[in-house]
Amino acid sequence: MKVSKADIKLFRALSQKKVRQTERKFILEGWRALKEVLNSASKVEAVAVLSRYLEDPDYKAILSKLAERGASIKELSETELNQIADTVHAQGVLAVVHQKSYTLDSVRFGPAPMVVAVDAVSDPGNLGSIVRSSDWFDVDAILLGRGCVDLYNDKVVRSTVGSIFHVPIVEGVDLPQTLSMMKEQGFFVVAFSGDGKQAYTTLQPRGRSIFVFGSEAHGVSREVRSVANVVVRIPKYGKADSLNVGVACGIVLAHTRAGKENTKGV
Amino acid sequence: MKVSKADIKLFRALSQKKVRQTERKFILEGWRALKEVLNSASKVEAVAVLSRYLEDPDYKAILSKLAERGASIKELSETELNQIADTVHAQGVLAVVHQKSYTLDSVRFGPAPMVVAVDAVSDPGNLGSIVRSSDWFDVDAILLGRGCVDLYNDKVVRSTVGSIFHVPIVEGVDLPQTLSMMKEQGFFVVAFSGDGKQAYTTLQPRGRSIFVFGSEAHGVSREVRSVANVVVRIPKYGKADSLNVGVACGIVLAHTRAGKENTKGV
Numbered sequence: 001m002k003v004s005k006a007d008i009k010l011f012r013a014l015s016q017k018k019v020r021q022t023e024r025k026f027i028l029e030g031w032r033a034l035k036e037v038l039n040s041a042s043k044v045e046a047v048a049v050l051s052r053y054l055e056d057p058d059y060k061a062i063l064s065k066l067a068e069r070g071a072s073i074k075e076l077s078e079t080e081l082n083q084i085a086d087t088v089h090a091q092g093v094l095a096v097v098h099q100k101s102y103t104l105d106s107v108r109f110g111p112a113p114m115v116v117a118v119d120a121v122s123d124p125g126n127l128g129s130i131v132r133s134s135d136w137f138d139v140d141a142i143l144l145g146r147g148c149v150d151l152y153n154d155k156v157v158r159s160t161v162g163s164i165f166h167v168p169i170v171e172g173v174d175l176p177q178t179l180s181m182m183k184e185q186g187f188f189v190v191a192f193s194g195d196g197k198q199a200y201t202t203l204q205p206r207g208r209s210i211f212v213f214g215s216e217a218h219g220v221s222r223e224v225r226s227v228a229n230v231v232v233r234i235p236k237y238g239k240a241d242s243l244n245v246g247v248a249c250g251i252v253l254a255h256t257r258a259g260k261e262n263t264k265g266v
Numbered sequence: 267m268k269v270s271k272a273d274i275k276l277f278r279a280l281s282q283k284k285v286r287q288t289e290r291k292f293i294l295e296g297w298r299a300l301k302e303v304l305n306s307a308s309k310v311e312a313v314a315v316l317s318r319y320l321e322d323p324d325y326k327a328i329l330s331k332l333a334e335r336g337a338s339i340k341e342l343s344e345t346e347l348n349q350i351a352d353t354v355h356a357q358g359v360l361a362v363v364h365q366k367s368y369t370l371d372s373v374r375f376g377p378a379p380m381v382v383a384v385d386a387v388s389d390p391g392n393l394g395s396i397v398r399s400s401d402w403f404d405v406d407a408i409l410l411g412r413g414c415v416d417l418y419n420d421k422v423v424r425s426t427v428g429s430i431f432h433v434p435i436v437e438g439v440d441l442p443q444t445l446s447m448m449k450e451q452g453f454f455v456v457a458f459s460g461d462g463k464q465a466y467t468t469l470q471p472r473g474r475s476i477f478v479f480g481s482e483a484h485g486v487s488r489e490v491r492s493v494a495n496v497v498v499r500i501p502k503y504g505k506a507d508s509l510n511v512g513v514a515c516g517i518v519l520a521h522t523r524a525g526k527e528n529t530k531g532v
Binding site: 032036039125129132133134135136137138139159161162163166167201234235236237238239240241242243244246247248249250251254255257258 | 298302305391395398399400401402403404405425427428429432433467500501502503504505506507508509510512513514515516517520521523524
């Protein structure tokens, strides 16, 4: 089926946060991301693809699987693709995918749950990187506080490299209130800050942990700090003013997991 | 002094890699970056600043110090600034700074040197993050292989958050040849790859180490792998396909430094 004007209008409109929030849908670009969505429970509504990919058996197989799961496949021209997407990232294909809405109650925690909480991180690449690392190190859930960049922003989705489909992510969380509640349920809340009194390497392994990372400009907010059991720093050896928040998250998760490698993994 | 048309032309031209390479200069944006350059030996040729900042004593003090070091200070209007810069990042000020050209011979290695080598990393944010983390963990030098994004690209400079002035960075390195030579001089060469046979946590501390990180799409090249003493992975626990290369670099450097905190640092 050829793409319609209404389709193009929807694809374009979904670049706006407002429309994404009303429709509860978002745009996914590229073949790699489409393969990931097939391994998830997410619903794909429509796929727009350059006609030439329909002749390739490998790409056709992916499209058939998506069609079986209810996606309508729409052909478009290069010109039409340019109207709706960044062609470098789209690689000739993009899709409209339904947002999955997690609440804290819907998350199934493992026996020693590890949670990442994100307090007002505004850079899309940083949030994407946090989601990707959280997936790699098998975090049970991610809580996005108010003031974070929209999870379904195209740059965030792109920089999660498919991990957006692998980890339960709860959006729009009132962090001071939710962290207080989880603390009462036995979670140990660790906030990271350059002025933390103890080094992250001194943290003892615990059953239920929440690691909180703050905004690039202001760090973890005062309200969240006051809820934390401990404020911890990553020791500095050189002259840099600070570490990138995505890198800080990766360092902490790697350290926490070190020595407990999943032998089923790579 | 008011900014001239020729000044504006130079500022604009320096957004091009070719011009940066011919002139051996680059653009620095924002007050925070300008403060960092004052703590370095880098030469600032010119500063373009919105007139209103000249009335503020704090900003004026920074500009005076830059003028003492030979920078010519030029006033410009909002309209002129919009012509040459991303106003969000520039915060009303930008500067033309001379590139520092390091060769491997000019690097002074400490007693147990740690070197980061970067093989064809193409994303500006990733290279910037590698430079920032290398600074934070006090790496002795960074070697940029051919095929890396230009170090003086505006996004790279921005995402180093001043660290570009703190770490010796050698550009345009023939990595297979240079790493072979350094190996002969006693450096232990560790390449990182998802299919590495041993986990990074099994690495023993060594006197002279080089950690090599590869491109986002293809990892460390075959030529570089063949030079490495060992190919190492960061163990995976979840479903992500890969880790961000900037995050991987941070994890490895943090692990290597853990337990040896510089008490003079924060």
